[in-house]
Amino acid sequence: MKILILAEHDGLQLSPSVRQAVTAAQFWNSPVHVLVAGHNADAVIQQAASIHGVERVIHANAAHLAHPLAEDIANLIVSISEGYEVILAAHSSFSKNALPRVAALLDVAMISDVLEIKAENTYVRSIYAGNVLTTIQSTDAVQLLTVHGSNFAAASLGANNEISSTVIASTEIVGSEIVSTETPAAFKKASWKSEVRSQSDRPALGSAKIVISGGRSLGSAESFEEVLSPLASKLGAALGATRAAVDAGFAPNDIQVGQTGVVVAPELYIAVGVSGAIQHTYGMKDSKIVVAINQDPDAPIFQVADYGLVADLFDVIPALTAAIR
Amino acid sequence: MNILVAVKRVVDYNIKVRIKPDGSDVDIDGVKMGINPFDENALEEALRLKEEGIATEVIAVSVGTSASQDVLRHSLAMGADRAILIESNADLQPLAVAKLLKSIVTREQPSLIILGKQAIDDDAGQTGQMLAALLDYPQGTFASALEIEGNEILVTREVDGGTETLTLALPAVITADLRLNEPRFVKLPNLMMARKKPIETINAAEFGVNLDARLKLIQVAEPAVRKAGIKVGSVEELINKLRTHNGILEGV
Numbered sequence: 001m002k003i004l005i006l007a008e009h010d011g012l013q014l015s016p017s018v019r020q021a022v023t024a025a026q027f028w029n030s031p032v033h034v035l036v037a038g039h040n041a042d043a044v045i046q047q048a049a050s051i052h053g054v055e056r057v058i059h060a061n062a063a064h065l066a067h068p069l070a071e072d073i074a075n076l077i078v079s080i081s082e083g084y085e086v087i088l089a090a091h092s093s094f095s096k097n098a099l100p101r102v103a104a105l106l107d108v109a110m111i112s113d114v115l116e117i118k119a120e121n122t123y124v125r126s127i128y129a130g131n132v133l134t135t136i137q138s139t140d141a142v143q144l145l146t147v148h149g150s151n152f153a154a155a156s157l158g159a160n161n162e163i164s165s166t167v168i169a170s171t172e173i174v175g176s177e178i179v180s181t182e183t184p185a186a187f188k189k190a191s192w193k194s195e196v197r198s199q200s201d202r203p204a205l206g207s208a209k210i211v212i213s214g215g216r217s218l219g220s221a222e223s224f225e226e227v228l229s230p231l232a233s234k235l236g237a238a239l240g241a242t243r244a245a246v247d248a249g250f251a252p253n254d255i256q257v258g259q260t261g262v263v264v265a266p267e268l269y270i271a272v273g274v275s276g277a278i279q280h281t282y283g284m285k286d287s288k289i290v291v292a293i294n295q296d297p298d299a300p301i302f303q304v305a306d307y308g309l310v311a312d313l314f315d316v317i318p319a320l321t322a323a324i325r
Numbered sequence: 326m327n328i329l330v331a332v333k334r335v336v337d338y339n340i341k342v343r344i345k346p347d348g349s350d351v352d353i354d355g356v357k358m359g360i361n362p363f364d365e366n367a368l369e370e371a372l373r374l375k376e377e378g379i380a381t382e383v384i385a386v387s388v389g390t391s392a393s394q395d396v397l398r399h400s401l402a403m404g405a406d407r408a409i410l411i412e413s414n415a416d417l418q419p420l421a422v423a424k425l426l427k428s429i430v431t432r433e434q435p436s437l438i439i440l441g442k443q444a445i446d447d448d449a450g451q452t453g454q455m456l457a458a459l460l461d462y463p464q465g466t467f468a469s470a471l472e473i474e475g476n477e478i479l480v481t482r483e484v485d486g487g488t489e490t491l492t493l494a495l496p497a498v499i500t501a502d503l504r505l506n507e508p509r510f511v512k513l514p515n516l517m518m519a520r521k522k523p524i525e526t527i528n529a530a531e532f533g534v535n536l537d538a539r540l541k542l543i544q545v546a547e548p549a550v551r552k553a554g555i556k557v558g559s560v561e562e563l564i565n566k567l568r569t570h571n572g573i574l575e576g577v
């Protein structure tokens with residue numbers, strides 16, 4: 001039995017969530033292989049090979065994988081799937097796009113966003129926007145799943161010397177073997193055109209220690225930035241937003257926290273003018289400490305907040321910013 | 326050009342579902358149901374393409390028990406031209422639904438198939454991608470904007486860290502994100518009219534596809550609830566409280 005992890009990366013950097021997927025994969029106590037699909041992504045290969053617990057890095061190198069399409073990733077995984085009983089990835093827009101396609105091609109079910117692995121075919125995941133936890137058992141021969149990254153500690157980095165005897169190509173610091181694989185021909189019916197990456201010098205939302213989220217009540221994109229930015233800078237925090245704030249154009253879509261956005265679990269979550277709809281709290285209720293600032297004492301956000309302050313955010317946030325050195 | 330839209334009947338998004346006392350399943354008896362929110366966006370987009378003269382017919386399809394007729398009526402009231410119910414009393418999982426939808430696609434030959442990006446009951450987010458794979462069609466998931474140019478569709482997708490745009494050859498499968506559009510309200514007279522429209526019903530068994538559940542439900546449970554904390558009276562008090570937690574305001 002072998003396990004295949006689909007690695008996410010941007011051509012230069014391996015996504016930190018891959019190390020969380022590696023930890024999840026240790027559950028099966030079987031060899032873990034990581035598939036890196038890209039174009040000239042050599043740096044990523046080295047990063048993947050240096051993760052403890054990775055036996056083999058499979059390298060698929062092709063020009064059309066520079067901006068990989070779900071169709072190409074799925075065809076690639078299917079082409080090498082023989083012998084793998086578990087195929088997994090960290091839950092992200094990349095894996096959510098590609099892995100259900102693999103599931104259909106292999107005729108197996110997929111289990112999305114696994115919170116806990118109970119047994120080799122039994123998982124806990126949440127349904128109904130996090131209101132219910134289900135334990136489900138897969139009856140398929142191949143287990144195909146995405147895991148909720150923040151529930152699994154990141155596997156450590158360093159040489160993996162135990163298996164260095166099988167090294168095919170590696171540098172000194174690397175212990176996992178690196179093998180190349182043939183890439184199936186490009187899927188012709190789709191092509192990548194362009195992308196818009198949100199530019200921000202703030203920490204990444206998914207891994208920030210502190211997250212400050214603003215709601216519709218911020219009123220405009222300008223005031224969202226003016227009110228929340230200085231506090232975020234002082235605290236080294238990432239900014240998040242409610243769907244209402246994103247829909248209104250106050251904040252970019254990729255910082256939406258919740259059922260349809262990003263799920264965060266920082267040390268400190270500060271909800272500013274956020275009502276606390278279940279779709280929003282789904283994305284932040286695993287935060288260690290939650291602070292809510294809302295002028296409505298009955299706002300549901302206070303039910304999940306450790307510290308609530310009933311006040312006007314336009315008074316409180318500048319005061320808070322000033323009070324923190 | 327025809328557009329097929331998949332609409333699922335789910336528990337209303339405002340409802341906090343409860344579980345049965347024995348933990349065997351969720352208890353949705355008598356709970357308010359409605360069309361999956363993302364499917365409303367899917368349908369709205371199809372209707373707009375028709376209104377722009379790009380599409381000629383919009384077909385709504387739902388898979389489920391006869392109760393799913395209500396979301397098909399809702400779809401007809403919004404403006405769908407036809408409605409098809411694939412009837413089954415089984416609890417069908419995404420792969421089975423995708424196989425049934427594939428059968429309908431094979432019969433109807435739509436140029437565009439739009440689904441929601443996720444059903445808010447199972448939160449799976451899989452059916453569209455599975456359908457695209459079974460059909461060997463290109464897919465544009467989590468779409469926030471669509472533009473049809475001849476035999477191609479430009480899809481703007483919401484992804485981690487921003488957006489990306491793909492070009493897909495038609496026929497293609499799209500899954501709708503909430504920001505794709507603002508669905509129209511259904512007017513009462515339209516709802517009354519929709520009551521009289523026919524709904525074609527096909528028994529799921531007729532398609533001869535394997536509908537077995539691959540995932541067995543073992544139990545359901547309530548997640549640990551966060552305890553509500555305390556209210557503080559001032560910014561100073563808030564900061565003092567935060568300082569009692571080691572490391573949280575470290576260095577500030």
Ligand SMILES: Cc1cc2nc3c(=O)[nH]c(=O)nc-3n(C[C@H](O)[C@H](O)[C@H](O)COP(=O)(O)OP(=O)(O)OC[C@H]3O[C@@H](n4cnc5c(N)ncnc54)[C@H](O)[C@@H]3O)c2cc1C
Nearest residue numbers: 215216217242243244258259260273275279280295296313
């Ligand atoms: C299928 C579906 C998926 C969804 N997914 C998400 C998701 O992923 N993320 C998400 O966030 N939402 C999501 N939503 C939307 C969600 O239901 C709520 O509508 C949304 O979270 C509300 O955003 P809000 O708190 O900014 O706005 P509102 O609910 O309008 O709340 C504004 C709050 O600000 C307070 N306020 C106003 N002025 C001030 C002031 N001066 N000072 C202090 N407080 C003030 C008010 O008391 C109020 O509590 C989803 C909805 C659906 C149907």
Ligand SMILES: Nc1ncnc2c1ncn2[C@@H]1O[C@H](COP(=O)(O)O)[C@@H](O)[C@H]1O
Nearest residue numbers: 331332388440441443444449450451452
């Ligand atoms: N039973 C169903 N009937 C019709 N459409 C469905 C059904 N189940 C899923 N879908 C479609 O597939 C999308 C994604 O569902 P899911 O993969 O279950 O999250 C939904 O938004 C619907 O468009």
